[in-house]
Amino acid sequence: MAELDGMLALVAGASRPHAATCVRALKRAGARLALVDHNEATIAELAGSLGQHDRVDTYPGNLSAASAAVVLKRIEERQGTVDILVTCAGEPTVAPSVELSGEDFAAALVSNTFHAFIWCQAVGRKMVAAGRGVIVNVTGLSGMGGWPGWLAQSASLGAIHNLTHTLATEWTRHGVRVNSLVPGIAERDLSDLLKTPEAPDRETVLRRIPSGRFATDDDLGKALIYLARPEASFISGEILRVDGAWDVWGRYYAVDPHAGKR
Amino acid sequence: MAGNVLDVDLGGQVAVITGAGRGFGLDFARAFCERGATSIIAELLPELGRAAEQELQAAGHHAYFAPLDVSDPLAVEALAQETRARHGGLHIWVNNAGFARHMSSEDVPTDLWQRGIGVMLSGTFYGCQSAGRIMLAQGRGVIVNIASANGYLAQPGRAVYNAAKAGVIHLTATLGCEWAPRGVRVNGIAPNVFMTELARESINFAGAASMETYIRRCPARRLGEMPELIGTMLYLVSDHSAYLVGQTLRVDGGIVSDHYLS
Numbered sequence: 350m351a352e353l354d355g356m357l358a359l360v361a362g363a364s365r366p367h368a369a370t371c372v373r374a375l376k377r378a379g380a381r382l383a384l385v386d387h388n389e390a391t392i393a394e395l396a397g398s399l400g401q402h403d404r405v406d407t408y409p410g411n412l413s414a415a416s417a418a419v420v421l422k423r424i425e426e427r428q429g430t431v432d433i434l435v436t437c438a439g440e441p442t443v444a445p446s447v448e449l450s451g452e453d454f455a456a457a458l459v460s461n462t463f464h465a466f467i468w469c470q471a472v473g474r475k476m477v478a479a480g481r482g483v484i485v486n487v488t489g490l491s492g493m494g495g496w497p498g499w500l501a502q503s504a505s506l507g508a509i510h511n512l513t514h515t516l517a518t519e520w521t522r523h524g525v526r527v528n529s530l531v532p533g534i535a536e537r538d539l540s541d542l543l544k545t546p547e548a549p550d551r552e553t554v555l556r557r558i559p560s561g562r563f564a565t566d567d568d569l570g571k572a573l574i575y576l577a578r579p580e581a582s583f584i585s586g587e588i589l590r591v592d593g594a595w596d597v598w599g600r601y602y603a604v605d606p607h608a609g610k611r
Numbered sequence: 612m613a614g615n616v617l618d619v620d621l622g623g624q625v626a627v628i629t630g631a632g633r634g635f636g637l638d639f640a641r642a643f644c645e646r647g648a649t650s651i652i653a654e655l656l657p658e659l660g661r662a663a664e665q666e667l668q669a670a671g672h673h674a675y676f677a678p679l680d681v682s683d684p685l686a687v688e689a690l691a692q693e694t695r696a697r698h699g700g701l702h703i704w705v706n707n708a709g710f711a712r713h714m715s716s717e718d719v720p721t722d723l724w725q726r727g728i729g730v731m732l733s734g735t736f737y738g739c740q741s742a743g744r745i746m747l748a749q750g751r752g753v754i755v756n757i758a759s760a761n762g763y764l765a766q767p768g769r770a771v772y773n774a775a776k777a778g779v780i781h782l783t784a785t786l787g788c789e790w791a792p793r794g795v796r797v798n799g800i801a802p803n804v805f806m807t808e809l810a811r812e813s814i815n816f817a818g819a820a821s822m823e824t825y826i827r828r829c830p831a832r833r834l835g836e837m838p839e840l841i842g843t844m845l846y847l848v849s850d851h852s853a854y855l856v857g858q859t860l861r862v863d864g865g866i867v868s869d870h871y872l873s
Binding site: 490491493494495496497498499542545547548553554557559594595596597598599 | 765830
């Protein structure tokens, strides 16, 4: 039997960078899926790539609380109660902070923070009433601290981490676990990193990762399933980084993480 | 409160600074003396301690060398009691003694681990405890623990130092909470690299970044200058910080905030 057999997972922001990885992992674990995004073509394509269409449905959604409520109602009518909510952060806008437009900053707060909020609230309300549920907010490493040139993403994801903490303090007693999952730097993230002077090339980025390799889809997928499973039943309010020790490394001191004897 | 923190009057106050024979410790002792305090130069190495005493006394200050191994709780207690008896009180205690060795963790001998934790973590606790007993009885007193930016970061080859300093940060928070209601404030300072003799030594080991790299990775793009640390110390020991409790202030040019690639 698969790990999440028959459970319904709602993935909000299903066209976003890490969503496909999460969706495939949930599907492999046996979950049924409700994919929500304003980008209908992309999620239709993603759903099509999964096979077994009776267990995957797609829903167009907009960035408003009203839309989330309407979409959730349709999901419940068509597929039943949502057991797992996964919200995914969007693409970063990378620019020096002195040049970042107010519109881009506000847009990140809406597409990341507000997006997480409306889905956590809409689905969380039902989960709290039911006395059970799991929420995983998929964010990014820039939400962990200062990332020069990533202001909009960093601030909006940092806010999701605090949202995660607060919701956990409110809802965990009602059986609803709320956690954040922070993907490590994957090969596909390079193009965004390379927009900043701190990351001149691929090798520089790779040397920055103590694990010595980029994150894989499996790294993220396994962590997501772990958080969704009952094995993690006492884990709530956690910010789980699957980053090969990127974030803890105070790299200023050494040439590379493997300095010293091997 | 009016006035510049650098002009604070410490007249009539008695301060003990551990590891005050050189580096940060000596600078703290001098800064206290220059503002009217009596400084006890607690130092493991007699030649350093005596030289420091001579230097400060030659400048007309009330400064006295006291031999001390901070990892010996009885010796720490004896110094605290003796200081109070001889100088009529104990108002400021700075736990500064420490040392850094860099070594692959698998090669760290047990005695090095015990010495590192014994001096920097246990030694800080003994200082807090012995000074704290006197200060709690007085109903007033200030303790400042010198942690390190490294206490917030992971670095290959620095298990002993970084673990000890991380411990100091939490010890500071705990004692700060515990003793604040009784008039004793415990706070800390977490410096990044300042231009001391010890810094020059420790940067000069195999596997360390060059000074240029080191500076480039610090958001301030320079090392700290001693007056910048003195200002923080005077802030913490004066009533300017009367409501500051259990905190470790990072005086690090932004290094701990930078989670990116610089």
